[in-house]
Amino acid sequence: MSKIPDTRQTLDVGSQTYHYYSLPKAAEALGNIDRLPKTLKILLENQLRFADDESVEADDLQALVDWQKEGKSSREIGYRPARVLMQDFTGVPGVVDLASMRNAVQALGDDPARINPLSPVDLVIDHSVMVDEFGNPQAFTDNVEIEMKRNRERYEFLRWGQHAFDNFRVVPPGTGICHQVNLEYLGKTVWSKEVDGKTYAFPDTLVGTDSHTTMINGLGILGWGVGGIEAEAAMLGQPVSMLIPEVVGFKLDGKLREGITATDLVLTVTQMLRDKGVVGKFVEFYGDGLKDLPLADRATIANMSPEFGATCGFFPVDEETLRYLRLTGRDDEQIELVEAYAKEQGLWREPGAEPIFSDTLALDMGDVEASLAGPKRPQDRVALGDMKKTFERILEEERKTRETKPGVQRNGSEEKGRLFSEGGQTAVGVERSYEEPESQPVNYRGQEFKLNPGAVVIAAITSCTNTSNPSVMMAAGLLARNAREKGLATQPWVKTSLAPGSKVVTDYLAAAGLNDDLDALGFNLVGYGCTTCIGNSGPLPDEIEKAVNDGDLTVASVLSGNRNFEGRIHPQVKTNWLASPPLVVAYALAGNVQVDLSEEPLGKDSDGNPVYLKDIWPSQAEIARAVEQVNTEMFHKEYSAVFEGDETWKAIDVPQSQVYEWPDSTYIQHPPFFDGMKREPEAIEDVKNARVLAMLGDSVTTDHISPAGAIKPDSPAGRYLQDHGIKPVDFNSYGSRRGNHEVMMRGTFANVRIQNEMLDGVVGGETRHVPTGEQMAIYDAAMKYQEEGTPLVVIAGKEYGTGSSRDWAAKGTRLLGVRAVIAESYERIHRSNLIGMGVVPLQFPEGQDRKALGLTGDEEVSIEGLSELTPGGDVKVTIKTADGKEHKLDAKCRIDTDNELAYYRHGGILHYVLRKMIGAA
Structure with missing residues (x-):
């Protein structure tokens, strides 16, 4: 083993002396790193700072330097981020787990106060506001009032957590989206901390409980989303275990053309990288085109x-980074530190630099065209001029499916249905006859009109993706102004909303x-929060919803968000399109996606003349003049009291206790994860004669x-709440009840668009209880299997667990009694979360999957050798069919690292951390 080099140096910035771990000095001992990607330099600094010959060895440092030889490495490292960011949907269960850990420590006879971040x-409450009221001046006030009433129990708990835990801050509701608050205020680019009387400077790094934590990468800050479970471990001092990643370089050249927005650029980049295949890899942007790319565009x-x-x-950090830090009100000394540190450490972007990458691709930004993405995946970019024919093709596919698959059931009902399938998942809409869907007459707010297929029933300027970007927000406002001047108006069936990511946005729109x-x-x-993008779009007006259902109409939402997965935006809206705010x-x-906005008019002006999109689209010069209204004083004003909240928030009572006194609440419940936990982990038993709870297709998110x-x-969740005296009008959302495992486990696999292949044509959270052949809700079947003492597995196709870092996707899986998932491939975060909850992810061998093996879900599955697992090793799986035939597989264990294996052996990452904190691991 090599010796860990001593690379400590000092850096004087203004009147302050900073200590730091020098990368140039490390290069003297380890080898040249001039062309090492900036992201890996940040990881190298992290390893230098925590090198102790145990959790970080000299060989870890050398592996990062040697990565340059092949552009990849098989070395596992332990990475410790500087901080953790949470939003409330994923943060509440995290704080629930921390509170529960204190109960567990107390039960084991130790001091519960030892459990602290x-x-x-930082936890930002941003996911709870819903669009109940819209299209009127009172909408904001009314929605905030409804939010506080709905979520008071959750907010009381978070107020307790803010008081009870050290190192824990809460940004109250009505402030902004966590990623925009992070970009505009929390992020520092270079962090500093006092250790033993010395002030150390190091890169600002983080993990977050939301997958879009990556937005902060635009500010030269390395961060990404993890599951809530992994984030809790990170804030409790555990390293994030990871393989040194491949780094794909994306070279940007040129400039965007007139009329092209940052959103168009984003959708183009997304499509290119998804086609390239970068799952589990770092992407690092470089090239001289960056000098003309505003930081808001980078963050987008x-x-x-x-x-x-x-x-x-x-x-990477450059002059644009400093300009943005200055604009958003960071103090001068911090900005000086960022510049001095980045240049000293080789983290500053130099013109013409060509780092070594695992692979590269390039884009001339002058080639980008106006685009949307949909109807249900953000990587499926559609040029604006192709939208009309794309939607017409969707209708034609539905027509063909309707003719070939009549009588489809939905959730066990006898109603006729239709299928629209892509990527292994199927959407179903209820239809009353075999006829084509027709326009539906509507009388709404005194107006009579017909609702047609393709009607835009939701138009939402929402989500951190674009509301953090003044250029596209100003473009939306300017287009609205130009439209008004032409006498245009929004169509009456469109539910419109504006949900900015911070109060600064409304300040500059007003200015x-x-x-x-x-x-x-x-x-x-x-x-101010994440609304339509996460499904908090609120209800459609009754008259519109009735027309959609009665006509089985395929309608649309258009939103400036980042996610449009089926069933996410609104259950009645089958096609969802990501687009720029303008x-x-x-x-x-226009009111309909069956209008070609590149050639057909939006409507008519006050004189009856056609008005085209090009007639009202603002010029780049107009947008630039509007963006000049954004000033530093706006940021100072809105962030001066960011942690205080309004009077309603301040009036919430805060229990004064170290151990939480769990109330009788349908929002917050003491979870069972630590029930009966012993100081030492018990041996892992093999899985014998497990039943299949669900068999799922590709791209299950x-x-x-x-x-x-x-x-x-x-x-099942609705019945539970009603049994506890909650009326349906007060159900709120699943996200708001993530602190109650009873609700969440009942809602696991309950999505209205999920298709369990064990049931032919049935869509929704249903399965078959194999011993009886009875069809029932997945939760009900899981409880029946538990009563029978039968373990469970889930079988799936490719890209299992795509999407947001939802820890309840893993927690619910575990609570339903699932011991293992066997899939063709996994997305990174969900695979990690399954391990963190003690569920083993296995991968089918090449050429053997559910289809090749002819599986129906009636099989029994046995898994041997779980007590002898090795990272990435093979596991013996036997699948026994109903007629006694056996398939024997060598499935790959997707526990990829030794740390992950340790978590699994302890029953989960939190069990491991808890035992370690009390000296039992």
Whole structure:
């Protein structure tokens, strides 16, 4: 083993002396790193700082340097981020787990106060506001009032956590989206910390409980999304175990053409990288085109990293980084530190630099064209001029399917249905006859009209992806102004909303005089938070929803978000299209996606003349003048009291106790994960004669697995809430009830669009209880199997667990009694979360999968050797069919590292951490 080099140096910035671990000095001992990607330099610094010959060895350092030889490495390292970021949907269960760990420590006879975050944690409450009210000046006030009423129990708990735990801050509701608050305020690019009387400087790094944590990569900060379970371990001092990643370089040249937005660039980059294949890899942007790419545009691209499948989408530090830090009100000494440190450490972007990458691809930004993405995947880019024919093709495919597959059931009902399938998942809409869907007459708010297929029923300017970007927000406002001047108005069936990522957005829209124009078209402020993009779109007006259902109409949403997975935006809206904020406004005016906005008019002006999109689209010069209204004082104003909240928040009572006194609540419940936990882990038993709970296709997302969106009254979760005295009108969403495992386990695999292949043509959270042949809800079947003492497995296709870092996708899986998942391939975060909950992810051998083996879900599955697992090793799986035939497989264990194996052997990552903190591991 090599010796760990001593690389400590000092750096004087202003009147402050900073200590740091020098990368140039490390290179003297380890080898030249001039062309090492910036992201790996940050990992190298992290390893230098924590090198102790145990968790970090000299060979780990050398492996990062030697990575340059082949552009890849098989070396596992332990990475310790500087801080952790949470949003409330994923953060609440994290704090619930911390509170529960204190109970467990107390039960084991130790001091519960030992359970505290060891790294700084910021939780931003941004996922709870819903678009109940819209299109009027009172919408924001009313939605905030409804939010506080709905979520008071959760907020009381978070207020307790803020008081009880050290190193834990909460940004109250109504402030902004966590990623935009992170970009505009929390992020520092270079972090500093006092250790033994010395101030150390090091790269600002983080993990977050939301997959779009990567947005901060635009500010030269390395961060990515992890499951809530992994984030909890990180904030409790555990390293994030990872293989040194491949790094794909994406070279940007040129400039965007007139009329092309940052959103168009983002959708193009997303499509290119998804086609390239970057799952589990770092993406690092470089090239001289960066000098003309504003930081807001960089952050918009970085935000979409989960959509192109990468761990991160990193932009290096340069003059634009400093300009943005200055604009957003960071102090002068911090900005000086960022510049001095980045240049000293070789983290500064130099013109013409060509780092060594695992692979590269390039884009001339002058080739980007106006685009949307949909109807249900963010990587499926559609040129604006192709939207009309794309949607018409969808209708034609549905017509053909309707003719060939009549009488399809939905959730066991006898209603006729139709299928629209892609990527192994199937969407179903209820139809009343075999006839083509027709326009439906509607009388709404005193207006009579017909609702047609393709109608835009939701137009939402929402999500951190674009609301963090002044250029596209100003473009939306300018387009609204130009439309008003032409006498255009939003179509009456469109539910419009504006949900910015921070209060700064409304400040600069007002300063530019554009808020009145947006209001006039119905884009009134509805809240500061993640709304439509995560399914908090709220209900459609009753008259519109009835028309959609009665006509079985395929309608559309257009949103400026980053996710459009089926069933996510709204259960009645089957096609969902990602677009820039100005295009969201344009489609609200047109009212239908079957309009070719590149050639057909949006409507008519006050004189009856046709008005085309090009007639009202603002020029780059107009947008630039509007963006000049954004100033530093706006950021100082809105972030001066960011942790205080309004009077309602301040008035919430805070229990004064170290151990949480669990109330009788349907929002917060003491979870069972640590029940009966012993100081030493017990041996892992093999799986014998397990039944298949569900057999799923390709591209099953965490949205399909994890409870999300509205809770149906007749679902297991709905029945549970009604049994506890909660009326359906007060159900709130699954996301808001993530602190209650009873609700969440009932909602696992309950998505209305999930298709269990064990049931022919049935869509929704149903399965077959094999011994009796009875069809029932997946939760009900799981409980029946538990009563019978039968273990369970899930079988799936490719890319299992795509999407957001939803820890309940893994927690719910475990609580339902699933011991293993056997899939063709996994996306990174969900695979990690399964291990973190003690569920083993196995991978079919090449050429052997559910289809090749002819599986029906009636089989029994046995897994041997779980007590003798090795990372990436083979596991003996026997699948026994109903007629006694046996398939014997050598499945690959997708526990990839020794750390992950340790977590699995302890029953989960939190069990491992807890035992370690009390000296039992």
